[in-house]
Amino acid sequence: MKPGEKKEGESAEEVSRRKFFTMMGLGVGWGGMVAALGGVGAGALRYMIPSVLYEPPTIFKIGTPDNYGIGVDTKLKKERQIWVVRNERGIYVLVSICRHLGCTPNWFGDQQLFRCPCHGSIYDTRGNVVGGPAPRTLWRAAISIDPVDGQIVVNFSTRQDPDPKGTAEGLMVEEMSREVEPYFLKV
Numbered sequence: 001m002k003p004g005e006k007k008e009g010e011s012a013e014e015v016s017r018r019k020f021f022t023m024m025g026l027g028v029g030w031g032g033m034v035a036a037l038g039g040v041g042a043g044a045l046r047y048m049i050p051s052v053l054y055e056p057p058t059i060f061k062i063g064t065p066d067n068y069g070i071g072v073d074t075k076l077k078k079e080r081q082i083w084v085v086r087n088e089r090g091i092y093v094l095v096s097i098c099r100h101l102g103c104t105p106n107w108f109g110d111q112q113l114f115r116c117p118c119h120g121s122i123y124d125t126r127g128n129v130v131g132g133p134a135p136r137t138l139w140r141a142a143i144s145i146d147p148v149d150g151q152i153v154v155n156f157s158t159r160q161d162p163d164p165k166g167t168a169e170g171l172m173v174e175e176m177s178r179e180v181e182p183y184f185l186k187v
Ligand code: FES
Pocket: 098, 099, 100, 101, 102, 103, 116, 117, 118, 119, 120, 121, 132, 133, 134
């Protein structure tokens, strides 16, 4: 029987009420279906458009070598997580991430040491571990000179990570074995 059809003994008012509820039911059904399809469509769209994660670039320039004098330069620690170190032979870049559990150590110029505030690891200027629980020496990042503008280019994700030797002074790596390209610039 169609919604508007009259049953035997039914008044016109009853017919119109039945018609109304039938139409309401159809409306809810279609509405639900449209909403469900909309949800599926939105999910599919989200899947097709990858969410973008904005991370700092891992290759960046830090100025020319003459910007860095002998010693530890801390000015890029916050922005780039590095210390730039110059010794009598050249420049290297230490990554300022503790090798214990990843905290950020601090540089103490008066002691010539990096000290980690989390569990007390201590590193010397070469990145050797001279105290605390760190199991490895600080990473050194790969560096090169841009041939066009002469700036130092740091490749933060390419890192030197030699096996240290346990000694009476701590976990050490022979320095000359670290002062090699691309982790050291003779400038
Ligand atoms: S994270 Fe540096 S000592 Fe634990």
